[in-house]
Amino acid sequence: MRPDPSAFSISRRAARVAPFLAMDVLAAAAVKERRGEAVVHMEVGQPSAPAPRAVLAAAQAALAGGRIPYTEALGIAPLRERIARHCAEAYGVAVAPERVVVTTGSSAGFVLAFLALFDAGARVAIAEPGYPAYRSILQALDLEPVPLRLSAEDGFVPTPALVRAAQAGRPLAGLLVMSPANPSGTMLDPVGLAELGRTCRALNLAFVSDEIYHGLTYGVPAATALASDPDAVIINSFSKYYCMTGWRIGWMVVPERLVRPIERLAQNLYISAPYLSQVAALAAFDAVEELEAVKADYARARALLLNELPGLGLGDVHPADGAFYLYADVARLTNDSAEFCRRMLAEAGVAATPGLDFDPVDGAHHLRLSFAGGEAAAAEAVRRLRGWLG
Ligand SMILES: Cc1ncc(COP(=O)(O)O)c(C=O)c1O
Incomplete structure (x- = not known):
């Protein structure tokens, strides 16, 4: 006989922990990819380059x-x-x-x-x-x-x-x-x-x-x-x-x-x-040369996005001094960043993270774009977003 699931409860500690939305977007993107549809990944902070x-x-x-x-x-x-x-x-x-x-x-x-x-x-x-x-x-x-x-x-x-x-x-x-x-x-x-x-x-x-x-x-x-x-x-x-x-x-x-x-x-x-x-x-x-080449690709992606996003209405972006993210205020486009990111993935094939992951207050009108995929991925994302938002 299977144990009665009501016989144990989930701890209050576990119940408090919210889902990590970036990982949920990653899972939704994986479903799309299994159907053979290409996705530009800008949701997770993960280099596309391999280890040195x-x-x-x-x-x-x-x-x-x-x-x-x-x-x-x-x-x-x-x-x-x-x-x-x-x-x-x-x-x-x-x-x-x-x-x-x-x-x-x-x-x-x-x-x-x-x-x-x-x-x-x-x-x-x-x-x-x-x-x-x-x-x-x-x-x-x-x-x-x-x-x-x-x-x-x-x-x-x-x-x-x-x-x-x-x-x-x-x-x-x-x-x-x-x-x-x-x-x-x-x-x-x-x-x-x-x-x-x-x-x-x-x-x-x-x-x-x-x-x-x-x-x-x-x-x-x-x-x-x-x-x-x-x-x-x-x-x-x-x-x-x-x-x-x-x-x-x-x-x-x-x-x-x-x-x-x-x-x-x-x-x-x-x-x-x-x-x-x-x-x-x-x-x-000791792999500095290889890693600096990867970073140069991020720098090109960052410059491209900072240049192109304003023309897409995603221009309210804080110019990152470091890491590989841009955090965009998209208040002019949505006040529901989770739904916006869901549609952006489904319709444009671009995965981004809703700001709600980072900020339960103002995150509803922010999203985070990771440029860890480098310049080629950023250019493809811009091309797709231009078609979708344009
Ligand atoms: C600010 C920050 N700290 C820590 C981590 C966790 O990284 P890891 O456990 O892979 O070292 C991340 C991952 O995205 C991060 O953005």
Whole structure:
């Protein structure tokens, strides 16, 4: 006899977690593709380029070796050392390899950081619009996301005043920032980042900096919170600049006193990040030439879209300083971005993400276009959208 489904209930934590709309659009696009219809993918933040050749070669060599073991929970020593060297090379910041934690994508980094830093019920400030999984991971862990409302007028960057205002309600336990940001692509300059760090220290808040889009900037390089705040928790990943989304590999740099608590959590929650991906990722930092060529393609796609979108009525776009997204205010076309994106996929074959993923308030008249597919995909999207909207 089948068990009675009413005999168990879904946890309140699970019930609170909203769907990730970009992934729902991806699933709808896959259905269309299975029918043989071509889709231009601008919904997910995923490079269309493969991982660099040296990364693939390192993985193939490891596979040929045959044995794919668990590793130390904090990651293999050569990779932790290489990440520490990357911090010195990219930012001029000295980091002891012992402070580096290798994770299963930055997604696992958030879980580990939040569990290590916050007790149930703690309030954590996050950007809104912002990456939707922040809210969902916090909620799944019984933590309370506290949105900092950002807008195009303030350049979509959080300020100490916003943090202080959020703290004035009920005390916060932490602040999570990202620069370059998703979905707007805007960046905090070194002074703005340092001021937020100082505010956190003054208010006794944990300061978590998501630096996953570092390397993907179209003007000045991105600043790291490490440069101004040795106590900041840095979260990063091989997914974006390094074109390794499906390898599920990322890293954190954490203050010394967090290393052991995070190690205990990682040992029990995941055991270790995938060995194959760790070995492969070691080769990623030296693939600069290949990765810069991929970035040049993003830059061409970005320029093309910034040039063409206004003529399509999608011109209210914040010009991204980094990452690979444009966040467009489409108030003149719709006040239902989910329905608009559904029709855009069905009728024009262009997949985009409704702004509601990032912002439950103003997201109904925004959408996010990812140009991670490069110039050719952007040109095809413009051609299709011109036919559809024109
Ligand atoms: C801002 C931000 N942080 C984190 C992630 C998660 O990346 P991953 O788990 O692949 O490292 C994403 C993915 O799109 C993102 O946009």
